[in-house]
Amino acid sequence: MAAPGENLRINADRLWDSLMEMAKIGPGVAGGNNRQTLTDADAEGRALFQKWCEDAGMSMGVDTMGNMFATREGTDPDALPVYMGSHLDTQPTGGKYDGVLGVLGALEAVRSMNDLGIKTKHPIVIANWTNEEGTRFAPAMLSSGVFAGIHTQDWAYDRVDAEGKKFGDELKRIGWVGDEEVGARKMHAMFELHIEQGPILEAEEKDIGVVTHGQGLSWTQVTVTGKESHTGSTPMPMRKNAGLGMGRILELVDEIAWSHKPDAVGAAGHIDIYPNSRNVIPGKAVFTVDFRSPNLATIQDMEKRLAEGAKKICDEMGLEVELEKVGGFDPVEFDKDCVSAVRDAADRLGYSHRDIISGAGHDACWINQVAPTAMIMCPCVDGLSHNEAEEISKDWAMAGADVLFHAALETAEIVS
Ligand code: HGY
Ligand code: MN
Ligand code: MN
Numbered sequence: 001m002a003a004p005g006e007n008l009r010i011n012a013d014r015l016w017d018s019l020m021e022m023a024k025i026g027p028g029v030a031g032g033n034n035r036q037t038l039t040d041a042d043a044e045g046r047a048l049f050q051k052w053c054e055d056a057g058m059s060m061g062v063d064t065m066g067n068m069f070a071t072r073e074g075t076d077p078d079a080l081p082v083y084m085g086s087h088l089d090t091q092p093t094g095g096k097y098d099g100v101l102g103v104l105g106a107l108e109a110v111r112s113m114n115d116l117g118i119k120t121k122h123p124i125v126i127a128n129w130t131n132e133e134g135t136r137f138a139p140a141m142l143s144s145g146v147f148a149g150i151h152t153q154d155w156a157y158d159r160v161d162a163e164g165k166k167f168g169d170e171l172k173r174i175g176w177v178g179d180e181e182v183g184a185r186k187m188h189a190m191f192e193l194h195i196e197q198g199p200i201l202e203a204e205e206k207d208i209g210v211v212t213h214g215q216g217l218s219w220t221q222v223t224v225t226g227k228e229s230h231t232g233s234t235p236m237p238m239r240k241n242a243g244l245g246m247g248r249i250l251e252l253v254d255e256i257a258w259s260h261k262p263d264a265v266g267a268a269g270h271i272d273i274y275p276n277s278r279n280v281i282p283g284k285a286v287f288t289v290d291f292r293s294p295n296l297a298t299i300q301d302m303e304k305r306l307a308e309g310a311k312k313i314c315d316e317m318g319l320e321v322e323l324e325k326v327g328g329f330d331p332v333e334f335d336k337d338c339v340s341a342v343r344d345a346a347d348r349l350g351y352s353h354r355d356i357i358s359g360a361g362h363d364a365c366w367i368n369q370v371a372p373t374a375m376i377m378c379p380c381v382d383g384l385s386h387n388e389a390e391e392i393s394k395d396w397a398m399a400g401a402d403v404l405f406h407a408a409l410e411t412a413e414i415v416s
Contacts, residue, residue, distance in 0.1 A: 003344065003348060003406075004345075004348075004406050004409045004414060006349055008112070008409070009112070009349075009402055009405075010105075010108045010398065010401045010402055010405050011111065012394055012395075012397065012398035012401070013394075014108060014111065015104060015108040015397055015398070016394045016397060018104045018108065019100060019104055019397065020096075021048070022045060022048065022049075022088070022096075023096040023100075025041055025045045026039070026041030026045060028092075028093060028388040030388040030389065031388050032090075032093060032094055032096060032387070032389065032390060033094045033096055033100075033388070034090065034091075034092050034093065034094065035088065035089060035090045036090065036092060036133070036135060036136045037130060037131040037132075037133065037135075038066075038130075038131070038136065038167065038170035038171055038173075038174055038176075039136075040174065042088070042089055043174040043175065043176065045088045046068060046174075046176060049068065049070075049107070049128060050070070052107055053070035053107065053110075056070075056107065056110050056111050057072065058070040058071055058072050058110065058126070059071050061178065062176060062177075062180060063147070063178045063180035063181065063183075063184075063185075064153060064177060064179070064181065065130050065142075065147065065153060065156065065171070065178075065182045066130040066143065066177065066178060067127060067128065067129055067143050067144070067147060067178070067182065068128040068178075069083075069125050069127055069180075070107075070110075070125065070126045071124070071125050072110050072113065072120075072124040072125075074119070074120050074121050074124070074412065074415075075119055075121050075415045076121045077123075079121050079188065080122065080187060080188035081122055081123040081125040081185075081187060081188060081412075082120075082122045082123070082125070082187075082188050082190075082191075082411045082412040083124075083125045083127050083187050083188075083190040083191070083371070084102070084106035084124070084126055084190070084191050084192070084193070084404060084408050085103060085126055085127025085128060085129060085190065085363065086100075086102025086103050086127075086129070086132070086192050086193065086194060086362070086363060087099035087103065087130075087131075087133070087363060088100055088103055089130070089131055089133050090133065091135050091386050093386070093387060094133075094386065094390070095380075095384075095385055095386070095387065095388060095391070096390065097195050097380065097390055097391075098194075098195060098197065098386070098390060099132055099133075099194070101392070101397060101400065101401075102192050102193040102194050103126065103128050105193040105397070105401035106126040106127075108401050108405075109124075109401060109405040109408055110124060110126065112405060113409070117416075118409065118414055119414070119416045120412035120413055120414055120415060121413040121414075121415050122188050123412075124408060125185075125187075127190070129141070129143050129144040129147075129363040131143050131167070132144070132362070132363050134327065137160070137161055137167045138159065138326050138327055139219060139326060139327025139328070140217070140327060140361050141329075141362070141363050141366050142156055142159065143156070143182070144363035144366040144367055145366045147183045147366070147367070148183070148366040148367060148369045148370045149369075149370070150366055157171075187367070187370070187371035187372075188412075189335070189371060190367045190372075190373045191338065191341075191342070191364075191373070191374055191375070191404055191407050191411075192362055192363060192364035192373070192375045192376070193375070193376045193377075193378070193400045193401065193404040194360075194376070194377055195378055195379075195385060195390070195392055196209055196356070196359075196377040196379055196380055197380060197383070197385035197386070198359045198383045198385075199382065200356060200383070201356070202379040202380070202381065202383060205352065206352045206353055207351040207352045207379070207396065208346045208354075208376060208377065208378065208399055208400065208403055209353070209355075209375075209378070210339060210342050210353050210354065210355050211339070211342075211355075211356055211357070211364075211376065212333070212339055212355045212356070213294060213332060213333050213357045213358070214331065214332035214362065214364070214365045215263075215293055215294040215331055215357055215358065216292065216293060216295075216331035217290070217292050217299075217328050217329055217361050218289075218290070218292070218303055218325070218328040219288050219289070219290055219326045219327035219328055220289045220291075220303065220306060220324070221286065221288050221289075221324045222246075222285075222286070222287055222288070222306075222310060222323050223285070223286050223321070223323075223324075224242045224245040224246050224249070224286075224310075224314060224320070224321050225242060225283065225284050225319060225322075226239075226241055226242035226243075226245060226281070226283050226284070226317075226318075226320075227239075227281070227283050228274075228275060228280050228283035229280070229281045229283075230279065230280070231278075231279045231281055232279060234281060240283075240318050240319055241281050241282060241317070241319075242281075242282045242283055242284050242285040242319060243281070243282035243285055245285065245313060245314055245317050245319045245321070246271070246282075246285035246287055248317075249289075249306075249313055249321075250267075252305075252306070252309045252313065253267065253268065253289050253291075254267070256302050256305050256306060257291065257302065260298050260302065263293055263294055263298065264292070264293040264298050264299075264302065265359075266289065266290065266291045266292075266302060267289075268287045268288055270287060271285070271286075271287040272286045272287070274286075289306060291303065291306070292359065294331050296331055299328075299330075306323070329365055329366070332358075332364075332365045332368050334364070334375065335372035335374055337372060338372050338373060338407070339374045341407040341411055342374050342376050342403060345402075345403045345410065346399075346403050348406065349399075349406060351399045351403060358375060358377070360385070362375060376400055376403050376404050376407065377400070378396040378397065378399055378400035379392065379396050380392050380396075
């Protein structure tokens with residue numbers, strides 16, 4: 001396939017303006033975003049994205065999980081489309097670029113195709129995957145997971161948030177239940193542009209991460225049950241302190257992850273303590289242990305040691321403990337041809353690059369199970385993400401979107 005000319009570039013100012021415009025929707029309290037999935041802010045962001053796509057001459061399709069697909073026709077209607085996509089939903093203390101750069105970088109690629117009058121054989125489709133973050137409705141990458149046949153739609157619709165609201169009801173409430181059967185679409189390939197969310201590219205002064213693999217993820221929800229009692233009058237030997245049990249288990253989680261250094265991580269980001277009253281010994285603690293590693297055997301060892309260790313700790317303390325696997329996926333190897341298209345694009349465009357393993361999970365990790373898929377990463381300041389202070393430079397956004405543009409063009413085959 002003819003490679004695009006190295007002079008074909010996106011319009012970085014227009015991309016940056018769109019990123020800043022989208023960032024006004026669902027603002028956080030510290031300069032980032034709180035545009036959680038299926039909230040009114042999510043609905044507002046979806047509507048703006050749809051408007052921009054239609055302004056760029058694209059037609060919008062939506063499936064029954066609310067996944068959005070904007071299509072730019074190709075010259076061969078029978079050719080499977082080349083997809084580019086990511087997610088517009090954010091963490092509660094999210095940044096302006098996590099997910100959004102991948103969706104709006106794809107839109108910028110299409111806008112640039114329009115400016116340059118480029119026609120491709122394969123149609124081009126931009127995807128916005130519903131609920132990538134999994135923060136309001138666990139697990140992460142929920143809707144790309146249903147699309148890839150990992151989860152059933154019924155199971156996904158029944159996922160509840162902290163207020164007991166169901167995913168399916170909230171999707172209906174914001175008016176984004178589409179009419180397309182989820183997973184019916186077939187893809188020629190998919191590319192996802194994403195910020196690294198880690199420190200490597202910035203530290204090594206590389207413009208581009210060529211993502212060859214994604215590390216695996218394991219989410220285990222742990223419920224420790226003790227007994228509420230008075231923090232003042234209950235003698236120490238009589239206490240059944242679920243909070244203390246949680247603390248000892250979290251210490252164990254850290255120890256397990258460190259024991260597999262440098263290729264493993266572990267922590268709990270979600271923690272609920274009950275009744276969370278200053279003068280009541282906690283009777284219950286519910287928290288989600290997040291283990292990750294590029295190595296499946298390591299993940300399995302960490303899960304096993306958590307289960308054994310948590311039971312031992314709770315037995316010794318007279319506490320009950322339950323563990324439930326609430327999310328996860330095995331380590332991912334992306335499609336070699338798509339990865340080469342990314343690497344060749346970076347070379348052609350003169351961007352410095354290095355192969356990298358994704359530390360975070362992405363929709364691409366599930367879509368890789370149903371279509372040839374690869375990811376492109378750009379640096380982020382101090383490797384910080386899932387924090388409102390998340391920041392990138394316009395040059396990094398430009399490099400990532402340029403590489404996405406070229407990888408998609410080469411794979412979709414330029415006709416004129
Ligand atoms: O959890 C993840 O890795 C992704 O940010 N949802
Ligand atoms: Mn993301
Ligand atoms: Mn994220």
